[in-house]
Amino acid sequence: MALDLEKMGIAARNAAFKLAQMSTEQKNMILKAMAQALVDNAATIITANQVDLAKATEMKASFVDRLTLDEARIKDIAEGLKQVAALPDPIGNIDKGWINQNGLQIVQRRVPLGVVGMIYEARPNVTVDAAGLCFKAGNAVILRGGKEALATNIKLTEVLQQVLIENDIAKEAIQIITETSHKTAEKFMQLNGYLDVLIPRGSARLIQTVVQKATVPVIETGAGNCHVYVDSQADLAMAEKIVVNAKCQRPSVCNAAETLVVHADVAEEFLPKLADTLAKYNVELRGDARTCEILGDAAIPASERDWDTEYNDYILAVKVVDTLTEAIVHINAHNTKHSEAIVTDSYANGQRFVNEVDASSVYINASTRFTDGFVFGFGAEIGISTQKLHARGPMGLEALTTTKYVISGQGQIR
Structure with missing residues (x-):
């Protein structure tokens, strides 16, 4: 029938x-x-x-x-x-x-x-x-x-x-x-x-x-191609905890981080230590040329497709940038308007990130994994809207x- x-x-x-x-x-x-x-x-x-x-x-x-x-x-x-x-x-x-x-x-x-x-x-x-x-x-x-x-x-x-x-x-x-x-x-x-x-x-x-x-x-x-940006003025210990949580706590969900963007001023110090930690979770790193230069065999070259991919897996794309502006431009070009995070001790940089990044949820010094109706106090959620009419976010x-x-x-x- x-x-x-x-x-x-x-x-x-x-x-x-x-x-x-x-x-x-x-x-x-x-x-x-x-x-x-x-x-x-x-x-x-x-x-x-x-x-x-x-x-x-x-x-x-x-x-x-x-x-x-x-x-x-x-x-x-x-x-x-x-x-x-x-x-x-x-x-x-x-x-x-x-x-x-x-x-x-x-x-x-x-x-x-x-x-x-x-x-x-x-x-x-x-x-x-x-x-x-x-x-x-x-x-x-x-x-x-x-x-x-x-x-x-x-x-x-x-x-x-x-x-x-x-x-x-x-x-x-x-x-x-x-x-x-x-x-x-x-x-x-x-x-x-x-x-x-x-x-x-x-x-x-x-x-x-x-x-x-x-x-x-x-x-x-929203599909979730979420980013974490580690600013030049970030607390790197905090940044490591946030990135590991955003990627590894539950990689199959839409608020997990898929791309890491790191300021060049801290990349050489931050990336090797982060790579060692992520290796314990068997995370595959796909980096741009500068990332691969810093990490050597710990990363494989990223393709252009990687910047737009929601992996839902233990894979993380990594890009090194010279300025906050470059980070924001990259994120807005490739994100799905879901959840984006900046790790920084600079109030001005945090506020600029919040104001200029186009997403339903934007974080300062916190994991993207919190974008969730239950966590926001809504009880369960019916979805996370990434459009701008009627409803946006959880x-x-x-x-x-x-x-x-x-x-x-x-x-x-x-």
């Missing part, structure tokens, strides 16, 4: 109408119940995950890491739902209000988007994060994950839907597309009249495919709302 996306869209719209009327207390209670259900069903979720992992034998380690669920990760995902439940509900909030020259009271208040579509790759946590955030913001969601995580995503969705059913809420508030063909994905991207917005989350290739083929509104989230609850003007009068006419 062919998958009927329009039928799913109609059911989602009906569910979204009812979700928009729910109280904050109701939504929070259900989110907490979902969190507990995930923990209670951890064994069956892990069993489903093993089905997907058995098919991933030829995938690289970073991909398998993203795909893998164990009890600890399931507890972390459940904790994300609890965090969302604990957050203030944006629905009904008044952004601003005034009385105009006609005596009309005009207020702008927060309302749900409606039906959110999510299309993403082999990150099972996204299934729960997206469902929880959309639910709290009063939106229905239709999920389309990668085929590599299909069994896991179906099981996670079933667990969440069961909680909805037990609370007399239409299970269609959270739906998953079980047909993983490209044809179905393209039809999903063009589900006008049913989807209010489509959010892709994954590789640059996936995101660009959605941006190019979708006919519904899209919020472009997207929490407010990014899943829009506004409505409510105008109250006393019989005024124009």
Whole structure:
């Protein structure tokens, strides 16, 4: 039986109408119940995950890491739902209000988007994060994950839907597309009249495919070609800790550093020691000519393609520059507008970096790994927007709302 996306869209719209009327207390209670259900069903979720992992034998380690669920990760995902439940509900909030020259009271208040579509790759946590955030913001969601995580995503969705059913809420508030063909994905991207917005989350290739083929509104989230710049006035011990963390703590995620830019004044002192430390993590260094001259056999020559590559692996491109200006120009030319960091003791250099680097999140003396909705206090995140309209950076609850003007009068006419 062919998958009927329009039928799913109609059911989602009906569910979204009812979700928009729910109280904050109701939504929070259900989110907490979902969190507990995930923990209670951890064994069956892990069993489903093993089905997907058995098919991933030829995938690289970073991909398998993203795909893998164990009890600890399931507890972390459940904790994300609890965090969302604990957050203030944006629905009904008044952004601003005034009385105009006609005596009309005009207020702008927060309302749900409606039906959110999510299309993403082999990150099972996204299934729960997206469902929880959309639910709290009063939106229905239709999920389309990668085929590599299909069994896991179906099981996670079933667990969440069961909680909805037990609370007399239409299970269609959270739906998953079980047909993983490209044809179905393209039809999903063009589900006008049913989807209010489509959010892709994954590789640059996936995101660009959605941006190019979708006919519904899209919020472009970020592949992460993130940089760390070590300034001439950096604390080099601090810089080493930041680079190692940004590259090695979890290289498979979008906020991991992919390129290191180092000022020439400190390169000869900094790079050899850093290379020795990164060697313990088996990080491959791909350097420009000056880097290779300094490091010798500890680095291989970088190609032009390396400056634009999101490795998601233990690989780091390295470039030596003569000025802060050169660093900023290089970063703006090659980054994906995600997260960029400078390590410096100079207030002026830090502020110039912040003002001139074009990215959703810019750090002074801290790792790029902190770009995360959970870390920012948003609970889970639905993605990290690298575009400039509607939302930018980690997207929490407010990014899943829009506004409505409510105008109250006393019989005024124009």
